[in-house]
Structure formats: C-alpha cells, structure tokens
Amino acid sequence: VDILVAIVFVMGLIAVVDIVWSRFHWRRDLRMTKQEVKDELKQSExxxxxxxxxxxxxxxxxxxxxxxxxxxxxxxxxxxxxYSIALK
Known part of the structure; x- marks a missing residue:
C-alpha cells in the first residue's frame, strides 16, 4: 500500500512538472521575434x-x-x- 501511494505521488509530481514545462514552452514558442514584429507592423500600418x-x-x-x-x-x-494670419 505504501508503494502504491508513493507511485501515485511521484506520478502526480511528474504530471505537474510536465504541465508547467509544457506551458512554458508553449508561451515561448508563441513569442514573435523582433523581425516578425517589424514585418507585422509594416504589413498592418x-x-x-x-x-x-x-x-x-x-x-x-x-x-x-x-x-x-x-x-x-x-x-x-x-x-x-x-506667424501671419489671412482673414477673409
């Protein structure tokens, strides 16, 4: 029983670390480079x-x-x- 609790705890810990790691990489991959920001600004404005x-x-x-x-x-x-002002 103690081994089962330890395995569940370790797997839960691994799952939490994996979720945090996945979100970190996902956010980093969504970032734009400076060149991409420049290109988008040129395209939009x-x-x-x-x-x-x-x-x-x-x-x-x-x-x-x-x-x-x-x-x-x-x-x-x-x-x-x-300055000069012209009035009609």
Missing part, C-alpha cells in the same frame, strides 16, 4: 518611409492651398518673426 513621404506631400499640398488663398484675403496680419 504600412512602411514608415512611405507614410512619412505621404505626410510630407500632404503638408506641401496644404501649404500650396494656403498660399493660393492669401491673395483673396481682405486682411493680412503679420508677426515679423513667426
């Missing part, structure tokens, strides 16, 4: 170089629209160092 180029083009277009609207303004208030 787009290439950072392309995004920055598009933002730059959008800023240039907005600046051109603003400059074409200045001649139609009825009043232009200018700060000599930084």
């Amino acid at each position: 787009g290439d950072p170089i392309v995004k920055s180029r598009l933002r730059s083009l959008a800023r240039d277009r907005a600046r051109r629209r603003m400059m074409t609207a200045v001649p139609r303004a009825t009043l232009v208030i200018a700060n000599p160092t930084h």
